[in-house]
Amino acid sequence: MTTAGTRPERVFVLCCPELSCSTVASRRAPASFAVAGPRGPEGPSGRVTPTAGSVAGGGSGGLVFTPRENTAQSFERVVAVVIGFCPRVEVVEPGVCAFAVRGPARYFGGETVVAAKVAAAVAGLGVDARAGIADGLFAALLAAGSGQIVPAGGTTEFLARQPVSVLDDADLSELLHRLGIRTLGDLAALPVRDVVSRFGAAGERAHRQASGWDARPLAGAPPPDDLSVAQEFDPPEANAEPLVFTAKALAEQMHATLRAKGLTCVRVQVQVKWEDGRENSRLWRHDGFLSAVQVADRVRWQLDGWRTKEPEEEREAGGITLLRLTPDQVVRATGQQLALWGEAVITDRVARAAMRVQALLGHQAVLRPLLEGGRNVDEQVTHRPFGENEEPSRAKDQPWPGRIPGAAPAAVFPEPRDAAVTDRGGRPVTVSGRCEVSAPPQTLAVDGGPPREITGWAGPWPLAERWWDPDSASRRARFQLVTEDGRAWLAAVRGGRWRIEAGYW
Amino acid sequence: MPTVLPGARGQSEVPAPGVPEAAVLPVMPALRDLLPRGGLVRGTVVTMPEFGLLSLALAARASADGAWCGVAGISEAGILAAAGLGLDPERTLLVPDLGSAWPQVVASLLDGCEVVLLRPPSRPSAQARQRLEATLRRGHGVLLVAGDWPGAQVRLRVAAQGWTGLGAGHGRLRACCAQVIADGRGEAAHARTCWLWLPAEDGSVAIADPAEIPGQIITDPAPDAAPALKVVNGQ
Numbered sequence: 001m002t003t004a005g006t007r008p009e010r011v012f013v014l015c016c017p018e019l020s021c022s023t024v025a026s027r028r029a030p031a032s033f034a035v036a037g038p039r040g041p042e043g044p045s046g047r048v049t050p051t052a053g054s055v056a057g058g059g060s061g062g063l064v065f066t067p068r069e070n071t072a073q074s075f076e077r078v079v080a081v082v083i084g085f086c087p088r089v090e091v092v093e094p095g096v097c098a099f100a101v102r103g104p105a106r107y108f109g110g111e112t113v114v115a116a117k118v119a120a121a122v123a124g125l126g127v128d129a130r131a132g133i134a135d136g137l138f139a140a141l142l143a144a145g146s147g148q149i150v151p152a153g154g155t156t157e158f159l160a161r162q163p164v165s166v167l168d169d170a171d172l173s174e175l176l177h178r179l180g181i182r183t184l185g186d187l188a189a190l191p192v193r194d195v196v197s198r199f200g201a202a203g204e205r206a207h208r209q210a211s212g213w214d215a216r217p218l219a220g221a222p223p224p225d226d227l228s229v230a231q232e233f234d235p236p237e238a239n240a241e242p243l244v245f246t247a248k249a250l251a252e253q254m255h256a257t258l259r260a261k262g263l264t265c266v267r268v269q270v271q272v273k274w275e276d277g278r279e280n281s282r283l284w285r286h287d288g289f290l291s292a293v294q295v296a297d298r299v300r301w302q303l304d305g306w307r308t309k310e311p312e313e314e315r316e317a318g319g320i321t322l323l324r325l326t327p328d329q330v331v332r333a334t335g336q337q338l339a340l341w342g343e344a345v346i347t348d349r350v351a352r353a354a355m356r357v358q359a360l361l362g363h364q365a366v367l368r369p370l371l372e373g374g375r376n377v378d379e380q381v382t383h384r385p386f387g388e389n390e391e392p393s394r395a396k397d398q399p400w401p402g403r404i405p406g407a408a409p410a411a412v413f414p415e416p417r418d419a420a421v422t423d424r425g426g427r428p429v430t431v432s433g434r435c436e437v438s439a440p441p442q443t444l445a446v447d448g449g450p451p452r453e454i455t456g457w458a459g460p461w462p463l464a465e466r467w468w469d470p471d472s473a474s475r476r477a478r479f480q481l482v483t484e485d486g487r488a489w490l491a492a493v494r495g496g497r498w499r500i501e502a503g504y505w
Numbered sequence: 506m507p508t509v510l511p512g513a514r515g516q517s518e519v520p521a522p523g524v525p526e527a528a529v530l531p532v533m534p535a536l537r538d539l540l541p542r543g544g545l546v547r548g549t550v551v552t553m554p555e556f557g558l559l560s561l562a563l564a565a566r567a568s569a570d571g572a573w574c575g576v577a578g579i580s581e582a583g584i585l586a587a588a589g590l591g592l593d594p595e596r597t598l599l600v601p602d603l604g605s606a607w608p609q610v611v612a613s614l615l616d617g618c619e620v621v622l623l624r625p626p627s628r629p630s631a632q633a634r635q636r637l638e639a640t641l642r643r644g645h646g647v648l649l650v651a652g653d654w655p656g657a658q659v660r661l662r663v664a665a666q667g668w669t670g671l672g673a674g675h676g677r678l679r680a681c682c683a684q685v686i687a688d689g690r691g692e693a694a695h696a697r698t699c700w701l702w703l704p705a706e707d708g709s710v711a712i713a714d715p716a717e718i719p720g721q722i723i724t725d726p727a728p729d730a731a732p733a734l735k736v737v738n739g740q
Contacts, residue, residue: 353617408586410558456671
């Protein structure tokens with residue numbers, strides 16, 4: 001089988017491991033060329049995952065926990081910066097983007113200069129990124145994994161050194177390894193005809209990649225404006241039904257455009273302009289799964305949400321003059337069928353209900369709890385908005401010395417409630433720096449309410465956390481209290497103030 | 506008797522395909538005696554005066570058996586405690602802040618979740634209540650209300666409770682013994698009383714042996730709930 005076409009073009013790849021859900025480069029990066037520098041070990045997901053020891057609070061090490069509040073938005077900013085250097089940038093997957101470097105290199109005066117400039121610009125955003133340049137996307141992804149610039153013509157040699165484990169096809173690479181074909185060079189040295197007759201199409205693809213032939217040319221995403229579809233309404237449309245109907249037609253048109261270009265979008269933005277000039281927009285998760293009817297459903301929920309939220313404003317605003325659907329985060333359609341929310345357990349019925357509530361109250365209003373490790377009751381459960389996936393950052397199954405033993409409280413207040421605790425003489429009870437209680441607590445008043453008699457108490461249990469980090473350090477003394485009404489409370493003294501953190505009832 | 510037949514559900518509201526739908530959602534064994542038909546009857550409302558471990562315990566078993574559970578308007582719901590009782594956090598949706606259009610939000614949640622635990626942010630109008638009850642019957646879920654809900658089929662309340670394990674400056678909370686009283690309408694009209702460990706020392710909910718009930722338990726915990734305490738059961 002002969003390979004058609006010319007050698008692949010020079011490709012620049014920028015990969016941001018922190019912003020990626022499954023970074024190509026770190027997945028492919030073999031252990032033999034691990035990333036240099038004082039970084040945390042790379043977990044299988046490509047994220048920097050702290051070791052169990054450091055999670056348990058042992059050493060602070062050089063670990064820096066970066067907030068991942070919205071990786072998609074951060075990556076959008078990265079892509080925007082990269083587009084400043086080359087307008088045709090392909091987003092390979094979230095966290096990885098690529099462009100053909102020939103033009104920019106000529107303009108800026110060399111590939112090394114481009115790499116340095118892009119790296120500096122992205123570093124300005126506070127994002128950790130690695131750049132690599134090689135012939136073809138596959139080699140460039142590998143080069144980005146180790147942050148190298150493979151000189152022109154050196155790609156075959158560079159690839160030949162890579163182990164077969166960097167291939168996409170894990171089954172095939174394992175098989176090759178067992179057959180004694182350890183590097184891509186070994187594979188490329190075999191006659192392509194024999195590889196195809198033994199391993200079929202997968203073998204042919206692997207052989208092409210190993211020899212430095214890319215499976216496809218780079219698809220630089222055209223400016224997003226080209227892909228948006230809109231409909232103007234004159235006279236303005238006040239009823240929801242015609243709008244939803246139009247939305248369906250627009251969605252069909254948008255899908256057809258995307259399909260024709262072999263693209264798909266991660267999210268779709270629904271934008272509405274009102275008669276009085278007001279504009280509303282909201283992003284919906286798409287991932288290439290939504291049918292036109294489903295997109296129209298989201299438009300309907302969104303319109304419902306705005307109407308219920310501000311009924312009076314809506315009346316003034318009148319009808320809608322423009323409805324626009326814009327594909328957001330355009331990526332190459334791989335035809336993969338991923339699980340809708342990362343797990344397969346969410347049925348359509350639940351997803352529909354949750355998204356309808358999100359349409360009414362906003363994306364952050366519907367949360368899914370996540371059990372985590374931690375010493376305080378409020379740390380042991382975190383929440384993430386429905387539709388977003390996040391792994392626990394603190395290990396659940398590690399020991400957390402200092403945890404309050406026994407049953408967990410049924411009520412954990414997101415904001416601790418103010419409390420006043422007094423002794424028999426009516427004086428406030430204080431806790432000294434040596435954790436001594438000034439007098440046995442006698443009454444408890446929560447949120448300025450009537451005082452309740454304390455019938456039992458225990459504590460103080462001191463807890464000093466993260467003393468090495470002034471921003472998140474905390475020091476508190478915790479108590480369990482039982483009041484005359486049979487309720488039990490978890491209280492904490494912090495900076496001389498009593499707070500109720502949780503209730504047992 | 507408003508028996509819900511498994512085959513009588515609306516076509517668009519078919520839950521997980523292939524799973525035969527029982528008319529009653531299961532509850533943990535300790536709570537069976539309190540509820541008519543030994544579980545949460547689909548399409549009904551169960552109330553308790555306020556949110557607490559009892560509310561979570563009611564939903565836990567159904568969630569463990571595969572039902573989705575929505576928690577609406579209760580920002581302090583202790584998911585860790587609930588998970589200890591069997592509630593699956595993976596199948597839980599939290600809507601802590603319901604906003605002013607809350608009946609619509611709850612109706613949407615009822616379309617997706619079989620159990621919805623709700624603390625209404627404001628008193629529902631009769632119209633909103635009837636609409637939600639209609640959604641409830643159609644979707645075959647159960648609404649657990651922490652608050653007042655006229656016309657609820659079952660009303661539960663903790664009449665007395667006492668913690669063990671805590672002394673004057675020593676010990677730690679170990680278990681809570683609680684007297685739970687259930688009454689309601691129709692088949693639940695007969696009042697039932699049950700002493701429970703809520704929770705027991707191992708974190709579960711268990712029926713308390715009368716011999717083990719600590720002597721110092723104070724009855725009538727909430728003075729403001731006094732009118733609801735002495736319910737003349739409808740017999």
